[in-house]
Amino acid sequence: LAKTTQPISMDSYEGQEVNITCSHNNIATNDYITWYQQFPSQGPRFIIQGYKTKVTNEVASLFIPADRKSSTLSLPRVSLSDTAVYYCLLRSNDYKLSFGAGTTVTVRA
Amino acid sequence: NAGVTQTPKFQVLKTGQSMTLQCAQDMNHEYMSWYRQDPGMGLRLIHYSVGAGITDQGEVPNGYNVSRSTTEDFPLRLLSAAPSQTSVYFCASSGRQGASTDTQYFGPGTRLTVL
Numbered sequence: 001l002a003k004t005t006q007p008i009s010m011d012s013y014e015g016q017e018v019n020i021t022c023s024h025n026n027i028a029t030n031d032y033i034t035w036y037q038q039f040p041s042q043g044p045r046f047i048i049q050g051y052k053t054k055v056t057n058e059v060a061s062l063f064i065p066a067d068r069k070s071s072t073l074s075l076p077r078v079s080l081s082d083t084a085v086y087y088c089l090l091r092s093n094d095y096k097l098s099f100g101a102g103t104t105v106t107v108r109a
Numbered sequence: 110n111a112g113v114t115q116t117p118k119f120q121v122l123k124t125g126q127s128m129t130l131q132c133a134q135d136m137n138h139e140y141m142s143w144y145r146q147d148p149g150m151g152l153r154l155i156h157y158s159v160g161a162g163i164t165d166q167g168e169v170p171n172g173y174n175v176s177r178s179t180t181e182d183f184p185l186r187l188l189s190a191a192p193s194q195t196s197v198y199f200c201a202s203s204g205r206q207g208a209s210t211d212t213q214y215f216g217p218g219t220r221l222t223v224l
Contacts, residue, residue, distance in 0.1 A: 043113075096154060097201075
């Protein structure tokens with residue numbers, strides 16, 4: 001499974017935009033870029049997924065450049081409840097997910 | 110629609126004991142999997158199943174057995190518990206294999222301590 005690299009931690013304040021960049025230099029043609037969120041003592045929760053360009057949903061936006069070697073998860077106007085660990089993963093058709101350590105985002109008042 | 114359910118929520122075992130962690134989903138998903146998460150780390154795949162009667166090993170399968178007799182249930186058995194198996198265990202399910210838009214839904218987890 002191709003590996004992803006993302007920052008270990010990020011701090012922010014309420015109302016700010018948080019951007020988490022993930023590197024995946026060895027991404028395969030069939031891979032989709034997927035982001036999960038995990039709160040303490042809970043299972044991961046799907047946030048957003050994309051293949052190329054930009055994807056937006058009610059929670060976040062995902063920006064993927066043309067070479068697909070990186071991606072950026074954007075969380076607009078974060079609140080305290082967005083404090084969590086965010087995982088960037090590559091998924092292919094076999095459904096196996098490979099989780100790294102993720103990015104711990106801490107939102108302060 | 111309960112999604113993915115796991116029982117028990119907490120369990121303490123002594124070294125050498127065996128037990129089964131239960132996982133069930135009511136979404137008619139074909140794909141189910143078990144992960145373990147150690148403190149400060151990401152999830153690691155233990156076993157997975159792409160349908161009833163079909164299972165395969167993931168990244169860390171040693172010490173665990175699985176079976177998939179029905180679409181709904183995917184139990185994880187610890188054969189002889191060891192302290193190294195102290196972890197939080199998550200079960201997940203998703204729809205059709207190969208459907209790139211399908212996402213995995215995770216259960217709430219079972220926190221296992223082996224003394």
